[in-house]
Amino acid sequence: xxxxxxxxxxxxxxxxxxxxxxxxxxxxxxxxxxxxxxxxxxxxxxxxxxxxxxxxxxxxxxxxxxxxxxxxxxxxxxxxxxxxxxxxxxxxxxxxxxxxxxxxxxxxxxx
Amino acid sequence: xxxxxxxxxxxxxxxxxxxxxxxxxxxxxxxxxxxxxxxxxxxxxxxxxxxxxxxxxxxxxxxxxxxxxxxxxxxxxxxxxxxxxxxxxxxxxxxxxxxxxxxxxxxxxxxx
Numbered sequence: 001x002x003x004x005x006x007x008x009x010x011x012x013x014x015x016x017x018x019x020x021x022x023x024x025x026x027x028x029x030x031x032x033x034x035x036x037x038x039x040x041x042x043x044x045x046x047x048x049x050x051x052x053x054x055x056x057x058x059x060x061x062x063x064x065x066x067x068x069x070x071x072x073x074x075x076x077x078x079x080x081x082x083x084x085x086x087x088x089x090x091x092x093x094x095x096x097x098x099x100x101x102x103x104x105x106x107x108x109x110x111x
Numbered sequence: 112x113x114x115x116x117x118x119x120x121x122x123x124x125x126x127x128x129x130x131x132x133x134x135x136x137x138x139x140x141x142x143x144x145x146x147x148x149x150x151x152x153x154x155x156x157x158x159x160x161x162x163x164x165x166x167x168x169x170x171x172x173x174x175x176x177x178x179x180x181x182x183x184x185x186x187x188x189x190x191x192x193x194x195x196x197x198x199x200x201x202x203x204x205x206x207x208x209x210x211x212x213x214x215x216x217x218x219x220x221x222x223x
Contacts, residue, residue: 101155
């Protein structure tokens with residue numbers, strides 16, 4: 001069983017929609033949670049970084065962490081075609097630098 | 112400020128050959144990481160350097176892989192001899208402290 005599960009998609013939405021991306025995990029020791037965006041043939045780019053449970057907002061992006069359910073989410077408001085990319089969740093334990101990634105969700109925002 | 116750079120961007124080699132990948136981290140970043148993504152799988156950790164020392168190499172798949180970071184600056188990852196299952200995208204990342212890891216564009220390795 002994978003430590004981090006993520007639906008690969010693709011997820012196709014119209015421009016302006018609210019997008020919800022999710023990951024579940026099995027290791028309760030994870031304390032740091034990240035969302036990366038990856039465009040085709042590029043490296044992952046950090047979008048959001050959250051410690052422990054709670055919400056964090058940055059512009060059109062909101063990250064939520066529910067440690068009791070081992071579930072994290074990324075919401076994108078007013079989605080744009082430029083948001084079309086693969087979104088990767090990643091997490092790590094307090095005592096390790098090693099990032100554990102989900103497999104990524106492909107998002108397509110249609111004009 | 113320049114980001115993490117990797118060279119080459121793409122390498123095609125035959126099984127049994129040797130390939131060396133290079134990573135230049137962001138200037139001043141003591142922490143350097145190697146990850147790889149094989150087709151259809153998630154990105155997986157290979158190893159972590161702090162300056163020139165290997166802090167964690169638990170993700171290295173076998174002894175055909177050798178990573179070095181001479182002088183605590185750039186790093187190389189050598190695969191010798193390459194096997195078909197080594198094909199994938201190899202990412203390098205660097206960080207100043209424990210938080211944000213900045214990724215390079217990756218090297219796409221194809222072993223024929």
